[in-house]
Amino acid sequence: MASNREMAVKLVSAEGFEFVVDRHAAMVSNAVKNMLSSGMPFREGAEGVINLPDIRAPILEKVCQYMYYKLRWTGTSEPTLEFKVNPAEALELCMASDYLEI
Amino acid sequence: ASLRRSRPRRLFDLSISTLVEHVDAVESLQGVPDQIRRRYAEALAERRRLSPDVLRLLGGAHTGELVAPDCSAVEDDDLRNVIVGLDGARLDTLELEHVGRALGDSVAASFAAAHSESGLPKLATIRLGGAYRLSDDGVAAMLSPAPCLRSLHLTAACRLTAKGLAAVQTHAGESLTSLDLSHCYHLGDSDVRPLLVEGLSHLEKLNLSGLEKLSGTLIADIADAAGTRLKFFDLSDCNSALCDNTVTKLLGACTALQSLRLDGGVALTDAAASAIAANGRRLREISLARCQQLSSAAVTLIIKETPDLRSLSLNTVVAVDDATIDTLATVTARNLTHLDVSWCLEFSEDALGLLTDKCRRLKRLSVWGCRQVTHRLINGHGNDALEIVGHHSCGLGKR
Numbered sequence: 001m002a003s004n005r006e007m008a009v010k011l012v013s014a015e016g017f018e019f020v021v022d023r024h025a026a027m028v029s030n031a032v033k034n035m036l037s038s039g040m041p042f043r044e045g046a047e048g049v050i051n052l053p054d055i056r057a058p059i060l061e062k063v064c065q066y067m068y069y070k071l072r073w074t075g076t077s078e079p080t081l082e083f084k085v086n087p088a089e090a091l092e093l094c095m096a097s098d099y100l101e102i
Numbered sequence: 103a104s105l106r107r108s109r110p111r112r113l114f115d116l117s118i119s120t121l122v123e124h125v126d127a128v129e130s131l132q133g134v135p136d137q138i139r140r141r142y143a144e145a146l147a148e149r150r151r152l153s154p155d156v157l158r159l160l161g162g163a164h165t166g167e168l169v170a171p172d173c174s175a176v177e178d179d180d181l182r183n184v185i186v187g188l189d190g191a192r193l194d195t196l197e198l199e200h201v202g203r204a205l206g207d208s209v210a211a212s213f214a215a216a217h218s219e220s221g222l223p224k225l226a227t228i229r230l231g232g233a234y235r236l237s238d239d240g241v242a243a244m245l246s247p248a249p250c251l252r253s254l255h256l257t258a259a260c261r262l263t264a265k266g267l268a269a270v271q272t273h274a275g276e277s278l279t280s281l282d283l284s285h286c287y288h289l290g291d292s293d294v295r296p297l298l299v300e301g302l303s304h305l306e307k308l309n310l311s312g313l314e315k316l317s318g319t320l321i322a323d324i325a326d327a328a329g330t331r332l333k334f335f336d337l338s339d340c341n342s343a344l345c346d347n348t349v350t351k352l353l354g355a356c357t358a359l360q361s362l363r364l365d366g367g368v369a370l371t372d373a374a375a376s377a378i379a380a381n382g383r384r385l386r387e388i389s390l391a392r393c394q395q396l397s398s399a400a401v402t403l404i405i406k407e408t409p410d411l412r413s414l415s416l417n418t419v420v421a422v423d424d425a426t427i428d429t430l431a432t433v434t435a436r437n438l439t440h441l442d443v444s445w446c447l448e449f450s451e452d453a454l455g456l457l458t459d460k461c462r463r464l465k466r467l468s469v470w471g472c473r474q475v476t477h478r479l480i481n482g483h484g485n486d487a488l489e490i491v492g493h494h495s496c497g498l499g500k501r
Contacts, residue, residue: 066113073110083116087127090120091134097113098138 009036010049011064013057018049025067026050030101054099059092063100070102118145125151131163140169147172147199154180161187166194166224174200182209186216190247194224197255199231210240217247229255229282238266245273253307255282262286264293271301280307284336290315299323307334311363314341318348325355332356338365338389349374353381361387365415368394375400379407386410391417391442398423398448405429413440417468423448431457439463444470444492451479458483468492 009026011019027033035050052060062085069083085093121128122145131139143160146152152172161168161184168188173181181204185196198205225248230236236244236259245251251274256262262283270278281302283289294316298308305328310316321343325332335356337344344367353359354377362378362385364370370393378388379400385408390396398421405411405426411434416422427449430438438461443449451474458464464485469475470492480493 063113070110070113083110083113085113085116085120087120087124090117090124091128093117094114094121094138094142095135097117098135102113 008048011060012049012051013055013060014053015057017057017060019060019064021064021067022071023048025064025071028067028070028102029063032100052096052100055096056092059089059096062086062089062093063096063102066097066102118142122146122149122151125156125159128159131159132165134163136165136167139163139165140167143169144171150175152176157181157184161185164189164192166192167197168193169195169197170201171197171199173198173204174202176201176204178204178206178209181205182212185209185213188217190217190220190222192224193222195227196225197227197229199229201230202232202234202258205230205233205240206235207237207240207243210236210243214243214246221249222247223249225251227251227253229253230257230259231255232258234258234260237261238263238269241266242269242273245269248273250277252277253280254278255309256286257282258285259283260286260288262289264296267294267297271297275301276303278302279304280334281305282307282309283313284309284311284338287312287314289313291317291320295320295323299327304331306331308332309334309336310340311336311338311365312340314339316340316343318343318345318351321348322351322355325352329355330358333358334361335359336361336363337367338363338391341366345369346371346373346377350377353377357381358384360384363387363389364393365389365391365417366393368392371395372397372400375404379403382408384410386437387413389413389415390419391415393419397421398426402426402429405433409433410437412437414438415440415442416446417442417470418445420446421448422446424450424453427453427457431460435460435462437463439465441466442468443472444468446472447474449474451475455479455483458485458488464488466491 007023008020009023011021011026013019027036032050066083118141121142125146139160146156152170152175154176157170157173157176157180160170228244228248228251230244233256241256241262254270254274321337335352344364349364349370350373359382362382367374367390375396382404388404388408388411396419401416401419401422402425406429422443441464454475458467462485465487466489468491475493477495480490480495
C-alpha cells in the first residue's frame with residue numbers, strides 16, 4: 001500500500017522500531033502536531049520522522065493504538081469500547097502520554 | 103437531531119485511572135517526574151485511596167517533593183515515619199492537606215529533631231492544610247529546620263495565635279514571599295499586625311480569605327506596608343474589611359497587583375468597581391463572586407480596563423448581561439483561560455457561545471445554575487481544550 005510522505009508519519013521507539021501511522025492519527029498528539037506543523041524549526045517537520053528515544057516499543061505501540069482509537073471515536077456517538085490500559089504498562093504510558101500531550 | 107459529540111478520555115487520564123485502581127501493585131515511584139507524581143497523588147486523594155501505605159510510596163520516591171493532597175486516613179506514627187525519613191538535602195516542597203489527624207506537636211517535634219542537624223537547606227514551600235491539632239510550638243518546630251522558606255500555607259490552623267505568627271517572623275520573616283492563612287477565622291487585628299504590617303519585608307502573595315475579624319484599617323495598613331511589592335491578595339469573605347473604602351485604599355497602594363480576590367463582598371458597590379478599573383491595569387486574575395450589588399456597567403468597565411485578564415469570576419454577580427459578555431469576548435479574546443459565570447441568568451447562551459469561539463485559550467468555564475445554557479453550547483462549541491463545568495450533562499466537574 002503506497003503511503004506517500006504527506007499521508008504517513010514515522011514514530012521511532014527507543015529500540016529503533018519504526019511505527020508508520022496515518023498523519024491524522026499522529027496529530028492526535030499535540031506534541032506531534034507541533035513538531036510536524038510547517039514553520040517549526042524541528043527537523044521532524046521536513047522528514048515526517050519523529051524520534052522518541054524515551055519510549056519503549058511496546059508502549060509506543062499502545063500509543064499508536066490509542067491514536068487510532070481517538071481519531072475513530074471523536075465526534076461520533078458514545079464509544080462502545082473503552083480503551084483498556086494494562087496496569088503493568090500504566091506508569092510508562094502515563095509518562096509517554098504526558099510527553100506527547102495525548 | 104442530537105448534537106452529542108463524544109470526546110474519548112485522554113490517554114494520560116486513562117493511564118492515571120488505571121494506576122489509581124492498581125495502586126497496591128505499584129512498588130516505587132522513583133524516576134517518575136515530579137509533576138506526574140503530583141497528578142497521581144491528586145488522583146489518589148480524589149478517589150480516597152491515599153492510605154498510610156500510599157503515603158509511604160509517595161514519600162519514598164527520594165526526590166525533593168512530598169505532596170499528599172489528603173492525609174485524613176493517615177495517623178500520627180504513619181506521618182512521623184514518612185516525614186522523618188525524607189531526604190533533607192533535597193527536600194524543597196512539603197505539602198500535606200487535611201493533616202489535622204496526623205500532625206500534632208509530637209510529630210512536629212520529631213520532624214524538627216530529625217532534620218535539625220543538617221537542616222533543610224532547599225525547603226522552599228511548606229503547606230499544612232487543616233492542622234487543627236498543631237499549637238504555636240508545633241508550628242515553630244515545623245519551621246525551625248528550614249532557613250530559607252519562601253512559601254507558607256497554614257490554613258484552618260485553629261490553635262494558631264500571635265505567638266505562632268511571631269515564630270513565622272523569626273524563622274522565615276526575611277525569606278517568605280507567600281503566606282496563606284486562610285480560614286484561620288479566629289485571628290484578629292492584634293494577632294496579625296506584627297507579622298503582616300511590621301514584618302515580612304519581602305511579601306508578595308497574601309491570602310487572608312475567611313479572616314472575618316480583620317478590620318478595614320488593618321487591611322489598608324498591610325497594603326501601605328507592602329505597596330508595589332504585593333502581587334496577589336485574597337480578601338474573600340473578610341466580612342469586616344470588605345467595603346468600598348478598603349478596596350479603594352488597597353488598590354491605591356498596591357498598583358502592581360496581578361491577582362485580586364474579593365469573593366463574598368456583598369457590601370461592595372460600583373465605587374469599589376471603579377477603583378479596580380482605575381488602578382487595576384496589571385490585573386490578570388479578578389474574583390468577584392457573590393458581589394451581588396455590582397452593576398453590569400461597573401463590571402464591563404473593569405473588563406475594559408484590564409486587557410491582561412486571564413481569569414475572571416463573576417459567580418452570582420447577577421447583573422451580568424450580554425453587554426458584559428460581549429465586552430469580555432472582545433477585550434480578553436487572546437488571554438482569557440478561566441471564566442465563572444455561575445448563577446448569572448441575565449446573559450444569553452448565544453453571547454456565551456460567541457465568547458467560547460473568540461477566546462481560543464479558554465480552558466475552563468463554570469456555568470452552575472445557568473438555566474439558559476443548554477446542549478447547544480455544551481456540545482456545539484468548537485474549543486476542544488475547553489472544559490465546561492456545572493451543567494447537568496457535564497458530571498461533577500472534577501478538577
